[in-house]
Amino acid sequence: MQTETYLEEFKNEGKKPFTLRDAAWIAFVILGSFYAWIQYGSLMDEYEIGILGGTTIGLIFLGRLWPSLQTLTVSVSLMVMLAIWTYSTHGDVITANEETFFLKFLLSSQSAIMWMSALFVMATATYFLALYNKSDFTYKTANVMVWAAATFGLVGMMVRWRESYIINFNYGHIPVSSLYEVFILFVVLTSLMYLFYEQRYKVRAVGGFVMLVISAAVGFLLWYTFGKDAHVIQPLVPALKSYWMKIHVPANFVGYGSFSIAAMVGVAYLLTERALRKNSESGFAKRMPALEVMDDLMYKVISLGFAFFTIATVLGAMWAAEAWGGYWSWDPKETWALIVWLNYAAWLHLRMSKGWRGTPLAWWAFIGLLITTFAFLGVNMFLSGLHSYGEL
Amino acid sequence: MTESKTPASASAAPKTVKLKQPNQLLNFFGSMNLAVTLLMMLSIASVIGTVLKQNETMQDYMIQFGPFWAEVFNSLGLFQVYGAAWFILVLVFLLLSTSICVTRNTPGFLKDMKQYSEKLSRAALQHQPNNTTFDGAVTLERQQEHAVALLKHKGYKTKIHLRDDGSVTVAGLKGKWNRLGYFLTHISIIVICIGALLDSNLLLKYRELTGSLEAETRTVSLDEINQNSWLGPENMSFRGSVNVPDGQKTDVLFLPYRNGYLAQKLPFTVLNQQFRIKYYDTGMPKSFESDLILTAPELDEPIHATIAVNHPLYYKNYAIYQSSFADGGTTLKLKVHPLLSPISNPLELETAVNKVEPLKTPAGKFKVEFNDFKMHNIIPASDEEKALTGHKMHNNGPTIIFKVRNEQGKAWEYENYVMPSLQEGRLFFMTGMRESQAEPFRYLFIPADANRKKERFFKFLTLLNNPIKSMELFTAQYPKTADVSEKTYQLQTKLIQQLLALFRSKGFTGITEFANNNVPEAEREQVSDYYFGQTSFALQTLYLDVLKNEGVIQLHNDEISQFDQTWFEDALNTVAGLSAYGPPMYFEVASFKQIQATGLQITKSPGKDVVYFGSAMLIIGVFFLFYVRQRRVWIHIKPNAETKSGTTAPSSEITIAAKDNRDLPETTTEFNGLVNRVKKFNNSNINTSL
């Protein structure tokens, strides 16, 4: 049989060779996690050690899928290590963030978050400028700004995590527990997901649109910081003291982030489609990705979001069962999560089985963002319930 | 799903007219349109459920919407959306729709998972979403083997079909698990609904319909609870709560039902040894926990466990959660000061929270209901205090909350602080009063004396309540002098007496009113000033006497300290406020012994594992659906009939077709890649092949 000969011939082609970089990456992640475990393992329960293990495996996998993530991880780690080290050489007191240059201007969580905010807003403008002047260089600049912003955002979160322990050992917690903290999580996750899709599908022309949502979130964050002092690190209420928070919240925000990206791609789609309808030679449309590409991207992002939102909702139900005694209580936040979920389930059905495409689904994705925003923010603002963290 | 895709519906071509009817109904129920409509209906209903506050009292709704709309909304079930018949109906329809959809699609999908469709004709292949035909240059055998190897290499499973005309189809299939994804997600919806149904209160609804169940609406002791409000082991699933005071136990749980509750008998007993709250330095609670002992007939050894929020105790299929806390009947030793009494005779009362005490007083008969005791009252600290202590919160210490109800049923609610708290640098005992739950408390500030007690205040008040004694004091201090006639002196002392009485009953406003009513307008201002002067003078005289009795001063014209001066002004304010304080009694907490109760929530939820199982199916299914693409490829090789051996390379006609059940851009890219590989193979082998 020749088949085997051919198969032998094909065997090695197309396979990504296992490079030194891959080996270094795996070693880096494993060593990093091991270090975290040595340093902080005594504070973790068995579930949290499991989460650390899962994160390690996930990070190895994601880094190989998307090599840019490796660079990001390494930069963030180095910056965070520098910040933690600076705190410890200054006696591990929070006031060090006023005294030392690095902390005060760069790496304390507040400074890093301010850098992140500024960079995101600048990136938004730069993306639109690039759309206008069609310059490759401008696009690259915008892209680098987003990378830098995401880096600072992650550094801000990690350092804040450490700072919560420095302020008072009893306050210590992962910074995903208040509305302020999850907003940072939201902008960081959304920007990273966007960067992934930009690289993979060459859709940098929608960058400005996606960055609009992020800038809006940054605007809220700034108002929340300066208007409401929301950035002050508070201890956790008993109901939030659980390892569930570490997985439930991030899973939710992968969902929210994806839905936001989908909505903004939808907006870009609608504008392009309109421009084409008016003038099939529209200059604007020429600068934008092809309609099919955007349509496909919407689907891809919504399916990712839907998958994670499903997980997040199930995890939420399991947490609720442990904290409140029932997996489903029709609490407003829960109910709105269900509404968001049903909405995208309907969206997916129409696309998958009814073969809907394009404009109606783009509109729907945009309206989906309004529903998602209400679930995320509106519920906290207007409705009361068991999820009463971060009331405005 | 478009119906044409469903093999089941395709084969169900109507043989008889009779069959058509149920089919149409099935079509309707299993249709995608209905499914999407139901999903949207559920969403909208859920929105209503969150925007309209659920399960409030009808009275609240009346106030909010007016009687008409409240009635309309109520009859539509909008105040209990998630339990409303129409909501359940939507759920049932969704369940039905999904079940029908699954049953109809499953056979077709199962077949789809297994079949390679290798027998599709060339013409059919040329109708696939991706297809191309070109000339090949290698022998059929090599072509075929290369094709198989290529598809295998790309992860396809292959099947070869030899046709009568000598042509060959290599059919490839990849990602058949995608179909399983559909199956898992949709079955999971059914599984989750069944789980939820197991945990619903259908049994109770049924018993209510048959009249053997009725919610208890009164707050009564266990043995007085209505017989029809008891539930036993026959109740498969429940979620209720119970407060257990420290050191006590329970085997009964209360389930909220309608506008009352039901009592659920438990097959075990829970003893609460101790409930604890730990605080952060901000004053926020850090943890709530209870030490429990669970005993059951089937247990040899009782279970000792400490539960906390997020750390319940699981026992068999029951779970015990820390959900709240309450006062468990803190014992109180009180001193009831009669505020109008001319002698100091506080009544000693020993009672406890949750008790009701009858009181017979000269001012009437009352019932005192002791509602609550709070150990800590934490408020944001003032800026100065923050600067001084570094604490963001300030603890004002314990309070008792109680109601005094008169014979007509009118109630005054009080909140009395046990310890004095600092206000503008002085210490006061705060006591709040309100006449309805809707109002905030209005506070009276009783100034603390130098010993941080209320003794001086009550001495002063008693003296003020006693006109005879106060006049004695006054005349002793200011006897008639020679230049004043007996009559004037009499008039003057009488006036003083009257003014003091007025002040006692209404404060300085009482005196203003008196002047307004009795003095002609022209002289009013002058006379009022005189009255005020006289009143102050008299009050001061009484106060100085109190001070003298305390030994603070020896003589009335001794210098008095700033503290004593301010105290006097504060006391006058308080006395003036007494008239609006309700029944003339002040409840002082002499001592207390706090007894806390832990608030437990106990559940039995047989559907929980079913729901979790369904959820796991859902998640796995969703990933299969999104991240496993089902792809098919056909490589059809048809040797050209006119090929003559020996002339040129053996030639054939190759048709490649592909289909992806997700219509994605990458399908075309991959297809083109595959075609190029086959073309390249043919081109590079054009000369070498025999």
Ligand code: HEM
């Ligand atoms: C709560 C109810 C339901 C939920 C949450 C749900 C969810 C989903 C999801 C997430 C998908 C995947 C879409 C995709 O592949 O991108 C899907 C596909 C599908 N659903 Fe549903 N579904 C529900 C009810 C129904 C009902 C009642 C029907 C029957 C009409 C139905 C028929 C289908 C079909 C035919 C597909 C396409 C499967 C495929 O082509 O692979 N679903 N559903």
